[in-house]
Amino acid sequence: MNEDGSLHLAGDAPTANKGLRWRWECPDTAKGQTVIYSAAQFPAGTYSYLQARGTNLNLLATLETGKPSVIPEDTVTLELHIAASTTNPIDGDLRAQLELGATATDWTRPDNTGLGGGELT
Numbered sequence: 001m002n003e004d005g006s007l008h009l010a011g012d013a014p015t016a017n018k019g020l021r022w023r024w025e026c027p028d029t030a031k032g033q034t035v036i037y038s039a040a041q042f043p044a045g046t047y048s049y050l051q052a053r054g055t056n057l058n059l060l061a062t063l064e065t066g067k068p069s070v071i072p073e074d075t076v077t078l079e080l081h082i083a084a085s086t087t088n089p090i091d092g093d094l095r096a097q098l099e100l101g102a103t104a105t106d107w108t109r110p111d112n113t114g115l116g117g118g119e120l121t
Contacts, residue, residue: 005109006093009043009082013090019046019083026052026075030100034070037063038104043092047085050098053077068102 002008013019037050050063052075063069071078078098084090095107 006095010091013084032073039096040107041095045086048082051079
């Protein structure tokens, strides 16, 4: 984690389409609401997406980067995925955010910059 709150990604990916994920409880205030997941900056050779999951982690929706989406009412968990699209070396910063509404705003430092809860996928 960089001081500005962006996530630094670096290294050699052994396999394409593998990476990290974080899960957190979906706030009740976000359920049924229009949101936008955006990334102001991606390192070359990476991609990211957000998923809404229900009971037993069943997939309810995949939120595409830069497109407004509605979080389903029965969402229990949100899951952020960051993966390599190549086996070439990766080195750069990721600046992503999830916001209420249909319009992405300029990236701002997140309130929580802890990396706890991440796991390999």
